[in-house]
Amino acid sequence: MVIVGGGPASAIQLHAGGVPAEDILVISDRWGTGMDFMAEASLQSYVEELAIDGGDPFPEITADGLQPSAREYGAFVRRTLLSSGATLAEARIGEISRNGDLFELQISAAGSGSGVVRAEQVVLATGSRPRRPPTAWAESGALTFDLIYQMPPSRRRSLLGGRSVVVVGSGNSAMQTAALVAPLASDTLILATRYQGMFPFETLDRFAWRSHSALTCELVVKSAQSCRDSASSVTCVRFLVYRSLSLTETGLEMEYTEEDNTNILGSRSLPGRCRHATGRKLPAGGWSERRSSTDVVVIWATGSEPVYPPSQLLEGIDKDVRGSIHCDSSGRTDVPGLYLVGACSGRRSVNEMQPALAASVKSIR
Ligand SMILES: Cc1cc2nc3c(=O)[nH]c(=O)nc-3n(C[C@H](O)[C@H](O)[C@H](O)COP(=O)(O)OP(=O)(O)OC[C@H]3O[C@@H](n4cnc5c(N)ncnc54)[C@H](O)[C@@H]3O)c2cc1C
Numbered sequence: 535m536v537i538v539g540g541g542p543a544s545a546i547q548l549h550a551g552g553v554p555a556e557d558i559l560v561i562s563d564r565w566g567t568g569m570d571f572m573a574e575a576s577l578q579s580y581v582e583e584l585a586i587d588g589g590d591p592f593p594e595i596t597a598d599g600l601q602p603s604a605r606e607y608g609a610f611v612r613r614t615l616l617s618s619g620a621t622l623a624e625a626r627i628g629e630i631s632r633n634g635d636l637f638e639l640q641i642s643a644a645g646s647g648s649g650v651v652r653a654e655q656v657v658l659a660t661g662s663r664p665r666r667p668p669t670a671w672a673e674s675g676a677l678t679f680d681l682i683y684q685m686p687p688s689r690r691r692s693l694l695g696g697r698s699v700v701v702v703g704s705g706n707s708a709m710q711t712a713a714l715v716a717p718l719a720s721d722t723l724i725l726a727t728r729y730q731g732m733f734p735f736e737t738l739d740r741f742a743w744r745s746h747s748a749l750t751c752e753l754v755v756k757s758a759q760s761c762r763d764s765a766s767s768v769t770c771v772r773f774l775v776y777r778s779l780s781l782t783e784t785g786l787e788m789e790y791t792e793e794d795n796t797n798i799l800g801s802r803s804l805p806g807r808c809r810h811a812t813g814r815k816l817p818a819g820g821w822s823e824r825r826s827s828t829d830v831v832v833i834w835a836t837g838s839e840p841v842y843p844p845s846q847l848l849e850g851i852d853k854d855v856r857g858s859i860h861c862d863s864s865g866r867t868d869v870p871g872l873y874l875v876g877a878c879s880g881r882r883s884v885n886e887m888q889p890a891l892a893a894s895v896k897s898i899r
Contacts (some may be wrong), residue, residue, distance in 0.1 A: 535557060536560075538560070538659060542876065548560065563626040567661075575714075577602055682715065690718065699827050700723050706746065719768055
């Protein structure tokens with residue numbers, strides 16, 4: 535068996551997939567998780583929700599604290615993989631094809647060229663990545679939120695200092711990115727498609743806003759007053775459910791209505807609240823607000839999309855609207871012997887992940 539990927543899904547597959555570790559080759563272009571770019575920022579999940587071994591209720595991920603940082607969790611996943619007993623190879627997988635009963639995987643490794651690996655069964659644990667902005671937005675300079683996290687603080691300051699920031703998206707990533715950039719920007723506007731609500735006060739959906747997003751909610755309400763009352767510049771964060779967002783010759787334009795923004799954040803972000811809320815009343819109702827391309831930085835934070843090796847075999851398989859290849863609850867795809875686990879199979883968090891229950895493989899010895 536070959537597992538492709540070096541994140542938590544790969545470790546869960548190794549640990550609980552029922553195939554002896556010594557019969558498994560794990561190939562990944564790096565060892566660590568898709569959250570690594572958050573570095574010292576805390577994850578939303580609690581330690582016990584991030585276990586690789588379900589039988590270990592309090593895994594040693596962080597020395598203290600309820601929620602580990604992304605760096606601590608990445609180190610834990612690497613330790614788990616390295617001590618698993620499987621063979622690990624650091625390389626990138628490209629084309630995956632069938633040759634008789636076997637899969638052939640094209641591999642390329644920095645410094646040692648390329649080659650082919652053959653396997654009876656392949657488990658893809660290749661994760662997800664932040665969704666890219668549409669081409670026109672990318673060409674106009676919109677950045678994905680992971681790039682903002684990855685920048686050295688000095689670069690972040692020079693890019694955002696004194697500029698107007700528009701964060702497109704309304705999940706936890708968007709809310710946390712807004713809090714990260716707010717102290718630098720002249721004003722920060724979160725453009726949401728809906729008001730998600732705080733878990734557990736307003737909703738029991740645990741994928742709604744979690745504890746770290748509460749800071750952003752507080753900044754919106756607090757700055758509704760402090761930005762209006764202060765003559766000098768203070769942190770200003772607004773949150774609006776928007777109807778439309780378009781690129782214009784000079785920048786961007788968004789439209790929103792009062793009826794979509796009766797929630798506690800939207801109602802405090804409408805025109806009239808402070809000097810940054812410059813909406814122009816539309817004849818049909820609602821407001822239009824503009825930003826000039828010279829003053830604005832747009833950050834795309836609209837969720838994640840699955841990652842798969844660039845392979846014709848995979849491109850030919852049916853996918854759902856989010857771009858995930860169809861698989862059943864055991865990770866089986868329509869291609870016999872090909873399995874998906876973790877984020878690339880549509881799982882949103884580590885504690886939703888199950889190993890693929892592969893049929894037993896022939897021993898390699
Ligand atoms: C900002 C953010 C915060 C998050 N916070 C949480 C949280 O608090 N709790 C939680 O449970 N989940 C969280 N998630 C979701 C999280 O990403 C997943 O739960 C987890 O990382 C998914 O694990 P995975 O192993 O499926 O994929 P990943 O962790 O993404 O790992 C995929 C691995 O595959 C490798 N790979 C990909 N393609 C190839 C290839 N072609 N060849 C070789 N190797 C390849 C990658 O290098 C990587 O090592 C968060 C996600 C984001 C973006």
